[in-house]
Amino acid sequence: xxxxxxxxxxxxxxxxxxxxxxxxxxxxxxxxxxxxxxxxxxxxxxxxxxxxxxxxxxxxxxxxxxxxxxxxxxxxxxxxxxxxxxxxxxxxxxxxxxxxxxxxxxxxxxxxxxxxxxxxxxxxxxxxxxxxxxxxxxxxxxxxxxxxxxxxxxxxxxxxxxxxxxxxxxxxxxxxxxxxxxxxxxxxxxxxxxxxxxxxxxxxxxxxxxxxxxxxxxxxxxxxxxxxxxxxxxxxxxxxxxxxxxxxxxxxxxxxxxxxxxxxxxxxxxxxxxxxxxxxxxxxxxxxxxxxxxxxxxxxxxxxxxxxxxxxxxxxxx
Numbered sequence: 088x089x090x091x092x093x094x095x096x097x098x099x100x101x102x103x104x105x106x107x108x109x110x111x112x113x114x115x116x117x118x119x120x121x122x123x124x125x126x127x128x129x130x131x132x133x134x135x136x137x138x139x140x141x142x143x144x145x146x147x148x149x150x151x152x153x154x155x156x157x158x159x160x161x162x163x164x165x166x167x168x169x170x171x172x173x174x175x176x177x178x179x180x181x182x183x184x185x186x187x188x189x190x191x192x193x194x195x196x197x198x199x200x201x202x203x204x205x206x207x208x209x210x211x212x213x214x215x216x217x218x219x220x221x222x223x224x225x226x227x228x229x230x231x232x233x234x235x236x237x238x239x240x241x242x243x244x245x246x247x248x249x250x251x252x253x254x255x256x257x258x259x260x261x262x263x264x265x266x267x268x269x270x271x272x273x274x275x276x277x278x279x280x281x282x283x284x285x286x287x288x289x290x291x292x293x294x295x296x297x298x299x300x301x302x303x304x305x306x307x308x309x310x311x312x313x314x315x316x317x318x319x320x321x322x323x324x325x326x327x328x329x330x331x332x333x334x335x336x337x338x339x340x341x342x343x344x345x346x347x348x349x350x351x352x353x354x355x356x357x358x359x360x361x362x363x364x365x366x367x368x369x370x371x372x373x374x375x376x377x378x379x380x381x382x383x384x385x386x387x388x389x390x391x392x393x394x395x396x397x398x399x400x401x402x403x404x405x
Contacts, residue, residue, distance in 0.1 A: 088229060088230045088231070088255045088256075088363075088365040088368060089228070089229040089230065089365050090362065090363060090364055090365050090366075091125050091126060091228050091229070091230055091362075091363050091365075092122070092123055092124045092125055092126075092360060092361070092362050092363070093124055093125070093126045093127065093128070093256070093319075093321060093340060093360070093361055093362075093363055094115070094118075094119040094122065094124040094126070094127040094128070094358050094359065094360045094361075095127065095128040095321040095322060095323045095338045095339065095340055095349075095358070095359060096115045096127065096128065096129050096130070096323050096338055096356075096357070096358045097130065097323065097324045097325065097326040097334075097336040097337070097338040097351055097353070097356065097357050097358075098111050098115070098129075098130070098133065098325070098326060098356040098357075099325060099326050099327040099328070099329075099334070099355070099356060100130070100132075100133050100134075100135075100136045100137065100325065100329075101136060102136035102139040102330065103135065103136050103139070103151060104136070105134050105135065105159075105160060108133055108134050108135075108136070109134065109160070109163055111133075111356065112129055112133070112134075112164075112167070112175075112177055113167060115127065115129070115356075115358050116167055116171055116173060116175060117171075118358060119171075119173065119358065119360065120171040120172075120173060122360045124173065124360055125172070125173055125174065125228050126173065126174040126175075126176075126226070126228060126230075126232075126256075126321075127173060127174070127175055127176070127358075128176045128258045128259075128260060128321040128322075128323040129175070129176060129177040129178065129260065129323055130177075130178060130260050130261060130262060130323045130324050130325050131178040131190070131192065131206075131236050131237050131260040131261055131262045131323075131325075132178040132179060132180065132190060132211075132262060133177055133178050133179075133260075133325070134160045134177060134178065134179035134180075135151050135152075135178075135179050135180050136329075137211070137262040137325065137329055137330075138211075138262065138329040138330035138331070138332055139329075139330045140180070140211055140212050141211055141212055142330075143212065145213075145214050148180075148188065148212050148214060148215075149182065149186075149188055149214070151180050152179075152180035152181060152182035152188045152189075153179065153180070153181070153182055154181070154182050154183075154184075155179075155181045155191060155193055155201075155203045156193075156201050156203075158179075158181075158182075160177075160179050160193070161179075161193050161195065161201065164177060164193055164195035164201075165195045165199065165201060167195070168195040168196055168197045169197050169199070171197070172197045173197060174194060174195070174196045174197065174226050174227070174228060174232075175194070175195045176192055176193070176194040176195075176234065176258050176260065177192070177193060177260075178190070178191065178192045178193075178236065178260050179191055179192075179193060181193075181203065181205065183216070187216040188212075188214065188215055188216060189205040189206065189209075189215070189216050189217075189218060190205070190206035190209050190211055190215060190236060191203050191204065191205050191206070191218075192204045192206075192222075192234050192236050192258070192260055194224070194232065194234065194258070196226055196227055197227060198227045200224075200227070202222055202224045202232075202234070203222070204218065204222035204234035204235070204236060205217070205218025205219075205220075205222075206218055206236040206237070206238070206239060207219070207235075207236075207239045207242075207245065208238040208239055208241070208242065208398040209238075209398060209399070210238070210398050210399040210402040210403065217398070221233070221245070221248050221249055221252055222234045222249075223249055223252035223253055223254045230255050230256055230363075230365075231253045231254055231255045231256070232254060232255070232256045232257075232258060233249035233250075233252065233254030233256070233257050233258070233318070234257070234258045234259075234260075235249060235257060235258075235259055236259075236260055236261075237259075237260065237261045237262060237263060238398060238402070240259050240261075240309070240312055241308075243311075243312075243315075244388065246312040246315070246316050246318075247315075247316055249316070249318075250316035250317065250318055250373070250377065251377070254318055255318060255319065255365075255368060256318065256319045256320075256321065256363070257312065257313070257316075257318045257319065257320045257321070258321050258323075259309075259312070259320055259321060259322045259323070260323045260324075261322065261323065261324045261325075262324065262325045262329060262334060263301075263305070263324060263325075263334065263335070264277070264296065264300065264301035264302070264304070264305075264324065264333075264334050264335025264336070264337070265277040265300055265301065265332045265333040265334055265335055266332060267332075269403070269404035272299075273304065274299070274300055274301070274304050275299075275300050276300070276332060276333070277295055277296065277300055277301070277332070277333035277335065278295060279328075279333065281295045282295070282327070282328070282333050285354045289354055292354050293352055293354065296335040296336060296337070296354070297335075297337065297352065300335065301335030301336075301337065302335060302337045305322075305337065309322065309341070310341055310345030310346070310347075311345060313341040313342065313343055313344070313345045313373075314343065314344055314345030314371075314372060314373050315372075315373045315376070316373045316377070317343045317368060317371045317372070317373030317374030317375075317376075317377060318343055318373070319340070319341065319342060319343060319363050319368075320340070320341040321340055322337070322338060322339045322340070322341070323338055324336055324337060324338055326353070326354070326355060326356065326357070327355065336351060336352075336353065336354070336355075336357070337350060337351060337352070338350070338351045338357060338358065338359055339351070339359065340359060340361040340363075342363070342364075342367060342371075343367055343368055343371035343372075343373060343374065344367070344371055344372065348361050349361035
């Protein structure tokens with residue numbers, strides 16, 4: 088890996104309005120280019136919108152999806168990537184050749200290459216399909232990148248497997264914060280009244296978004312994905328109302344020690360930029376610990392316990 092300047096974004100998408108959402112993507116890519124960033128991460132399903140899709144009929148849900156790489160959204164990303172010499176990641180619904188629909192994250196690269204990650208742990212619609220592979224690839228910028236979408240990052244094995252495939256930078260697109268977790272001490276909904284008064288009382292709104300309903304919940308575990316595996320991590324997220332939930336933003340970049348090196352506290356659309364120093368990777372704690380692994384002891388990790396359930400049942404307590 089070499090040193091690289093990166094950007095990550097939080098923005099409030101418009102449900103089902105791909106033209107508007109791509110306009111937001113184009114705006115931030117232009118801003119990132121002015122800042123001389125070479126890579127930028129946008130949130131999960133930011134092309135299509137996110138939380139509203141659970142209410143769509145099967146026909147409407149499938150109509151929102153498009154093929155990768157031949158669909159218009161991927162083509163637009165590839166054109167934008169070539170125009171600015173920047174690697175761009177953004178989320179959408181992918182329609183596979185067999186008709187299956189996936190929560191997917193497309194990464195467009197300036198040399199015309201592309202990668203797509205299909206979310207492994209899905210619950211966004213009764214007819215959504217789960218991915219079945221990890222996604223790690225080389226970029227024209229001299230770094231190796233992995234992708235895990237939102238809930239994928241909750242499962243520690245996914246981050247470790249991605250690191251073992253050589254990822255130096257993990258793109259972690261989310262739509263999170265303000266979720267009504269079934270865990271008593273998990274996330275809870277953001278108070279809509281506090282959000283509505285954000286311009287009059289920004290301190291109260293920041294406290295709401297950065298407390299246990301948002302940032303504080305993330306900071307219980309997200310830094311460990313970077314630290315324990317020796318990876319840089321780009322966290323992108325929605326911000327503001329998303330159907331009947333309110334996303335908490337906090338776009339951030341973490342280094343391989345799990346330290347936050349750039350972060351937004353904005354109460355609206357925003358981007359942060361950070362310089363990743365390749366020299367910190369080889370001797371980071373996580374990288375060193377990976378060399379001390381004893382794979383012969385880990386067979387139990389691949390054996391079902393009988394307690395496994397579909398993510399949808401776990402997420403909603405069904």
